[in-house]
Amino acid sequence: MFAPNGPAAAPFAPGFTNRFHGLGPDFFTELQAASLPNPHWVAVSAGCTALLGWPAQWWQEPGALAAFSGNAAWPGMRPLASVYSGHQFGVWAGQLGDGRALWLGEVESPSGPQELQLKGAGQTPYSRRGDGRAVLRSSIREFLCSEAMAALGIPTTRALCLVGSGELKIQREAVETAAVVTRVAPSFLRFGHFEHFAHHGMPDQLRQLFDYFVAHYAPECAQAPNPVAAVLARVAGQTAELIAQWQAVGFMHGVMNTDNMSMLGLTIDYGPFGFMDGFDPGHVCNHSDHQGRYAFSRQPQIGFWNLHALAQALFPLMPNAESDADAASEELQASLEVYRERFGTALPAAMRAKLGLWETLDEDGPLIDDWLRLLAKHHTDYTIAHRRLAVFDPAQALDAPANAPVRDLFLDRPAFDAWAARYAERLKKAPADTSMARAARMNAVNPAVVLRNHLAQTAIQRAEAGDFSDVQRLQQVLSRPYDEPANPADADFPPNWAQHLEVSCSS
Structure with missing residues (x-):
C-alpha cells in the first residue's frame, strides 16, 4: 500500500516539528530508515500512548505499522541520525553517534514536546561497521524496561511500540530476527553530544548546541549569573537523583558510558541492564564488563566521573575560560558538588522510605x-x-x-x-x-514486581516462537509494579535456571 520510505497517510495529525534540524548539518545526517520486510506488531504501550495524548487505537489505523517499522514516513517526519562522541568504559572512544537510531521529529503532547526515535532502523553514517539493526531479544527488553521504569516513577525514556520481522535475520552471537522499537523522550541529548564538539575543536558548534539546550530545556539557566555553571549544576542534580533511585530499587544500567548519559537526567539506552535478585553490591550485570567498572556499587561514583567529563566539555564556554582558567575550573567544580549534595540527600531519603x-x-x-x-x-x-x-x-x-x-x-x-x-x-x-x-x-515505594531477567527471558523465548502474548501481559503487570500481581510467580524468587542468564552489549 505504501512505497518504502514514501509518504504515508497518517490516521491523525500529530503535528511533527523539527527544531533539531535548525542546528544544521554539523549536528546530524538526514536519511531514511532501511525497510523492514513483512513487519508485524509485537506490542504497543498504552501508557506511552496516553503520554503523547494519542488515540488509544492509533496503531490500528492504516499507515501506522509502515511508519513505525521504518517503511514509510508520516507527514512532517524528517528522520536524522545525530553525531556525538564519548568515553566508553572510561576510555575516550572518539566519534560515535546514532548508529542504529533515527530521530523522527517532535510531537506536542499534554506534557510538552516529545521526540520520537526509531531504534534498529538500519545503518547510519555512525554505525561504525555495524548493521544498524536491533534484534527482537534486546528490543523486547528495552520496550519492557522503559515502561517498567516509568511505572516505578524513575525518570526514563519511554517506549511507544515494538515492531518485529520474522524475515530479516541478524547475526549476533547467533542468528536472530530483527525488530524496531520506538523510543520517546523530551530530548535524546547526551553528555556525548557536548563532548563531541569540545574534543573536536568546534567551539562555535559547542556554543550553538549549548544555547539550543538552554532555550528548549533549561530556560531558567539563561537568567543565572553564569548559565554554563547553572546548566552543569542542573544536570548534576538530576543525575544524582536518578542514580539514587536506581540504587534504591536495585537497578543496574550496565553501560554507563558518557554517550549513554542523558542531559535531562533520564535513564537512557537499555542494553545489558538488570534488577538485583540476591543482593550483591559488587554485582556486574554486563558480562562484557570484564573489569567491573559498572558494578552496582560503583554506579554513584561513575555518575560523578561522567559529570566531570561533561564539565570538561563545557569548560570552553565559561566566560573566564581563557582569562582565568583556575577560577573557571573552581566554579565548575562547585557545580559538580551539587551531585554529592543531592545524592547524599536523595538516597538516604529513599532508603528510609523503603x-x-x-x-x-x-x-x-x-x-x-x-x-x-x-x-x-x-x-x-x-x-x-x-x-x-x-x-x-x-x-x-x-x-x-x-x-x-x-x-x-x-x-x-x-x-x-x-x-x-x-x-x-x-x-x-x-x-x-x-x-x-x-x-x-x-x-507504595517497594515494588512487588520488577523486570527480572528470567521474566524477560521467558517472554523473549515465547516471542521468538511467534507468541507475543507474554510480552503484552508482562508489560501490563509491570505497569502496576506496586500491586500484588494476579500471577504470584511474577513476584516470586527467580528459578534456578535464571542464575545462568547473562546479558551483554550485543543486541
Whole structure:
C-alpha cells in the first residue's frame, strides 16, 4: 500500500516539528530508515500512548505499522541520525553517534514536546561497521524496561511500540530476527553530544548546541549569573537523583558510558541492564564488563566521573575560560558538588522510605547500612526482602512465627534478630504510626514486581516462537509494579535456571 520510505497517510495529525534540524548539518545526517520486510506488531504501550495524548487505537489505523517499522514516513517526519562522541568504559572512544537510531521529529503532547526515535532502523553514517539493526531479544527488553521504569516513577525514556520481522535475520552471537522499537523522550541529548564538539575543536558548534539546550530545556539557566555553571549544576542534580533511585530499587544500567548519559537526567539506552535478585553490591550485570567498572556499587561514583567529563566539555564556554582558567575550573567544580549534595540527600531519603522511617533520626544511617550488610551477607533477594519488611511487626520483634516471612529470608537467624530488635525500637519511636499505615506506605515505594531477567527471558523465548502474548501481559503487570500481581510467580524468587542468564552489549 505504501512505497518504502514514501509518504504515508497518517490516521491523525500529530503535528511533527523539527527544531533539531535548525542546528544544521554539523549536528546530524538526514536519511531514511532501511525497510523492514513483512513487519508485524509485537506490542504497543498504552501508557506511552496516553503520554503523547494519542488515540488509544492509533496503531490500528492504516499507515501506522509502515511508519513505525521504518517503511514509510508520516507527514512532517524528517528522520536524522545525530553525531556525538564519548568515553566508553572510561576510555575516550572518539566519534560515535546514532548508529542504529533515527530521530523522527517532535510531537506536542499534554506534557510538552516529545521526540520520537526509531531504534534498529538500519545503518547510519555512525554505525561504525555495524548493521544498524536491533534484534527482537534486546528490543523486547528495552520496550519492557522503559515502561517498567516509568511505572516505578524513575525518570526514563519511554517506549511507544515494538515492531518485529520474522524475515530479516541478524547475526549476533547467533542468528536472530530483527525488530524496531520506538523510543520517546523530551530530548535524546547526551553528555556525548557536548563532548563531541569540545574534543573536536568546534567551539562555535559547542556554543550553538549549548544555547539550543538552554532555550528548549533549561530556560531558567539563561537568567543565572553564569548559565554554563547553572546548566552543569542542573544536570548534576538530576543525575544524582536518578542514580539514587536506581540504587534504591536495585537497578543496574550496565553501560554507563558518557554517550549513554542523558542531559535531562533520564535513564537512557537499555542494553545489558538488570534488577538485583540476591543482593550483591559488587554485582556486574554486563558480562562484557570484564573489569567491573559498572558494578552496582560503583554506579554513584561513575555518575560523578561522567559529570566531570561533561564539565570538561563545557569548560570552553565559561566566560573566564581563557582569562582565568583556575577560577573557571573552581566554579565548575562547585557545580559538580551539587551531585554529592543531592545524592547524599536523595538516597538516604529513599532508603528510609523503603524501611518505613518517615522522620529522620541520627540512628537511621547505621540501621540502613547494617540492613544492607545483612542482605549482602546472605545474598537475600533485594526486592522480596523490602516487600516483606512491610509486614514486620515491631511489637513481636523476637517472635519467630510472627515475623517469619522476612526472618526466614536469612540463614543466620540470630544476625537478623539482632538487627530486628534495633529496627523494632526505631519503629516504636513513631507511636502514632500504625502497622497498617506503615505497611501501606512501604508497599507504595517497594515494588512487588520488577523486570527480572528470567521474566524477560521467558517472554523473549515465547516471542521468538511467534507468541507475543507474554510480552503484552508482562508489560501490563509491570505497569502496576506496586500491586500484588494476579500471577504470584511474577513476584516470586527467580528459578534456578535464571542464575545462568547473562546479558551483554550485543543486541
